[in-house]
Amino acid sequence: MTAPNGFGAAATHDTFPLPPGRTLDICLNLHSAILEHRLSPGMKLSEDEVGEIYGASRTVVRAALQALAHSGLVNIERNRGAFVSRPSIREAQEVFEARALIEPRVARLAAEVIGAPHIKRLNRHLDAEHAAIDAGDKGKALSLSGAFHIAIADIADQQVFSQMVRSLISRSSLIIALYWKRADATCESHAHHALMKAFSEKDGSAAEEIQKSHIIDLHSGLDLREKKETASSLAQALSRD
């Protein structure tokens, strides 16, 4: 009890507090779909449509959409409905500035308390990331890359920071979907491996510096000028899983 976020259940791996019952399933599912870019920014999330897909009533769907709205992944407009968020250029800047402030600190904290099991888990994360890249699944790769950052926050074992990082990572995923300019998404792996080295040496200062550079590098990989327009079918994007 006295949960880190507002809801009773312990935070497992997600940005938003854990709503009751089946709302959670829908949250997680939509969350994954958005992070893996199966749902494009700006896409409409009709309550009826989502409800029919998941076999749930609007009551539950509404709760899920509101939860996602609180996480910044969904934008609810009065009397118009819910849409996948389309972060502005301004918001993109701010999100990465926040990451550049918070994540290095989190990396330092993690390095100071990290243990062998943690390192093992991080390595598994990296392996999965590479596998996705080799398989050419960009969406999955990006999602796993974010999961790596979140795993670090979990190791630091600071719920408040962890929650912030989760939210920022989620929003970053949308931002990257909109503004990423580099062809290769693999540039990240290098920084992630460097982090692993700092972790294995329990070198907090190094981890902090590497993470800071890493975030700045990610930020510089964005093309914050144009806007891409995207919108497609909902049922299709949600069909698998």
Add this chain to the structure above:
Amino acid sequence: MTAPNGFGAAATHDTFPLPPGRTLDICLNLHSAILEHRLSPGMKLSEDEVGEIYGASRTVVRAALQALAHSGLVNIERNRGAFVSRPSIREAQEVFEARALIEPRVARLAAEVIGAPHIKRLNRHLDAEHAAIDAGDKGKALSLSGAFHIAIADIADQQVFSQMVRSLISRSSLIIALYWKRADATCESHAHHALMKAFSEKDGSAAEEIQKSHIIDLHSGLDLREKKETASSLAQALSRD
């Protein structure tokens, strides 16, 4: 559009995204009540009871409670209902560590862009704060003290940081309700005035340093050992205003 948080309307002065319709009223009302310590940590917020007080149906009340849960002010336990959050000692530590990282940066950003109208507004905040202290209204004074910090974040004009600060301030209010040990709440005013000086000189570095010291000082004002038990009537606490 492309709202800073998940909801369409612009964030005015509150922690949570802005839910539609009357849900917002209930959110703001409960939020104020919690921040002014009219609702004690641990107090049960029954859907029926809250709904009857505000003349709204459970549907709306539920949405409000969920929004507050996302802000960390309310704790929802499955099949048991909503309670005013009772931050753990651990959480208290984390919240103030986060504030010590984020708020100094925000203060620096604010100092770099601050203008005469902003300073005027901050001074009004300080006046109101003093008035509340003189009137002996501790709850109101604390609430206004938090509003001062939020006002700084608004001046910095960074929505992402602003959102974080709001959330942290709200939770701090609960933490102070539980763990504050100093008799005087006036100690803050000194730091706030020092900040005003730095702002008027547009000295970002000074503002950052002062704010950092201020947060650490606040943190040290907590007695993070014992737990106070509190619980009383709901309708009574919500009767005024």
Add this chain to the structure above:
DNA sequence: TGATGAAAAATTGTATACAATCAAATTTGC
């Protein structure tokens, strides 16, 4: 008397129905 168990009451989880609002298509007027 205290603990244990079942029944009853209260509270939340979910579904559905109705009202209000908004978007689009149709009609009407010029």
Add this chain to the structure above:
DNA sequence: GCAAATTTGATTGTATACAATTTTTCATCA
């Protein structure tokens, strides 16, 4: 033929009813 106004349709906002779960109460037994 084009623009404005109106009607139609679809979607969200809200209330209420029912189901599931928990908490309380109270009777029973060691």
